[in-house]
Amino acid sequence: MSVRVVARIRPLLKNELDKDVIVTVDSAEEGRAPNLVKIPSPKNAAEEFTFAFNSVYDQQTSQEELFSAEVAPHLKALFQGLDLTFFAYGVTGTGKTHTMRGGLKLAERGVIPRLLSGVFRRGKKIAKDTNGETTVDVALSYYEIYNDKVFDLLEPPEKRTPAGLPLREKDGKTIVVGLSERSCQDLKDFETLYIEANTNRVTAATKLNAHSSRSHAILRVTVTQTTGDMVLSSTASAIDLAGSEDNRRTDNGKERLVESAAINKSLFVLSQCIDAISRGDKRIPYRESKMTRILSLGQNNGITIMILNLAPMRSYHLDTLSSLNVSSRAKRIEVREIENEVVFKMQPPRTTSNLMSGRQALRPLTNAHNVHTGLAAKEKAAAAAASAGDKPAKAFSVYTDRAKPPARAAITSNTAQPRRSTSTVKRPSDSASGTERPSKLAKPTHTSLSRPQAQPQPETLSISAAQIEAMVERKVSEILASRAAAQPAPPSEPSQTEPSSINDEVARRLEALERRIETSESDSKSEGLRFLLQARQAKERGDDEGALFCYESALPFFPGQAKLLGKIERLTEKLAAKQAGSCAAEPEPTRDAERVRKSKSRKEKRDAGSEHDGSFHGSDADADEESFVDRPRKQSRKQAGRQPAAVSALPDSDGPPTPRTQHLLSIVNSRDVAQIKALHGFGAKKARDLVDFLELKDDYRDLNNDIQTLAQLRMVPGMGGRTVERAYAGLAGV
């Protein structure tokens, strides 16, 4: 399904005149709703350009009409597990905020409050229709991208760090690390939160708009439906983009100009992404701005609707043409409509006596990337687990020796494979007779969700449920123990008592479990450690600004960490002194230059364990930074004897890159986890670490951060000569 693009033309404001109107609305077919926008050529008024959209709304369109036509019909899909994205795009002062947020009066409320109202209403209806068997929880997160930095709008501004919140790609989705999420009971709750959060958003008066948004604002509403142990989550994202502005018309001062440059740059990247996607390019420049990374146009699954806001007057002529051009190309972007998966909530452990009596069928865990259990659901699950038993709940299913009714099979097949909607699936708004998708949870099919009845024992079942559970327990303990010892997890070896023929299903589940534990425990910390690593590298290069930036970025991961705070303070003072010119008397520049020149020899010394800068030890964060930085060093020491053999298998680093080198580097630089994972010797974790590393580099610099040589690739933390050699050897056919 393509991105749906609709245009909305705002009415004239008080000081605007009818005679200046140049944008008109028309319909491709007589008697049909308008879908064309017409505008004269700026060079020749007799010539007219026409742009076609999925729908066009004229100056008289009310907030209610727009919502009923474009948003309300998708609420059903949201509750069926599809993610929705609405975003308002257009020049400054064209009505984006009016469309998304609107006014305080009932009739002036925009898409966002109406969406929430619809969500709560539908949630209540579902709970009522199912006699409370299905509960619906709503949680919000709200953030802005200001000057290409992400700030949580649900947190007070004084809690912001200068670097903002980091982004991270996880299982194909961009997530904001450290973003808060608030549970919302009803519309009143939402309004209190939303109004307060909007006061945190950066707006300012410009010549073109008295309340101009200086940031892109992203509201994410997570709807979580819970029926028994089944959880279905989906999100609706409503995005109010900042408007592009022509600074020749704005008379912006310095601060506004900086904001404006950031806004225009991100919107320019968005238009480049749209162009690249519609041309079918292989490389889409998403990564060049945080807004495009988050919007991930054409990458996200679900329903995407772009609302192009237009001002009808001549004074906007060129800007209007430009946004008409960009948005009409956006129609060509295809979006996969994939419903999110039903997740089975963690089950409290049973006693041995009833182990075999009520087990649910073993089914593949859902794709992690389609799982967004909202805060509310998580709290609920935790509360349920706490009231049901005292042992920690498990995040896996077990085998059953009982029957599985066919209806259940239909649901579980959905969890095994993301369902891709076929072209016959219509948006509810496309046609009144549009194909109805049965809701996974909300439909009255609860008999199909009840515990399975008797079923013949599967042939593949070679070990008992208790044994599997014991194996999983053991595996978890192994992982935790090995992590506690700060050593790489040992490869799982079957114990004496384990049957040798663990079927693939069990192996897959163990792997998924391992990954999940690893992810949940180490994600945020390793993110912080990476910042510390980057900071140290920046310091070694003599890049104090860069180092300060990285230390500040690491702070949210190690809040209140004294040594880290000390480092930030010292660097801040040093930079301030430099700026004030007071450092001229000090030999700082010489020391910096010396540091850069000596960085290589220091690195060698460190490798030999003879130097330690004395910082970051004596606490968790410190120790971890050291261990993180040490990891490649230890590896290189261990492999010192083998290194020449590994390196000798690679081409001469002084010569021009061979086609195989180029191919390997192009895969690495694609930052595509799937492609990198397919390299010889790479696993999912190594691939993700490499992409994370490149992304961090991308985040810090505007320069080209691609890896240029195999030697550089070897220097990436966690790589090493052997990994590079194996990946290179694996491309022998190139």
Ligand SMILES: Nc1ncnc2c1ncn2[C@@H]1O[C@H](COP(=O)(O)OP(=O)(O)OP(=O)(O)O)[C@@H](O)[C@H]1O
């Ligand atoms: N459909 C509409 N009906 C009535 N007034 C409107 C409409 N659309 C926009 N306006 C008014 O136009 C002005 C500019 O609108 P708004 O602030 O929403 O623009 P914007 O595109 O969000 O601008 P920026 O990008 O600078 O934030 C506001 O005074 C708003 O009330």
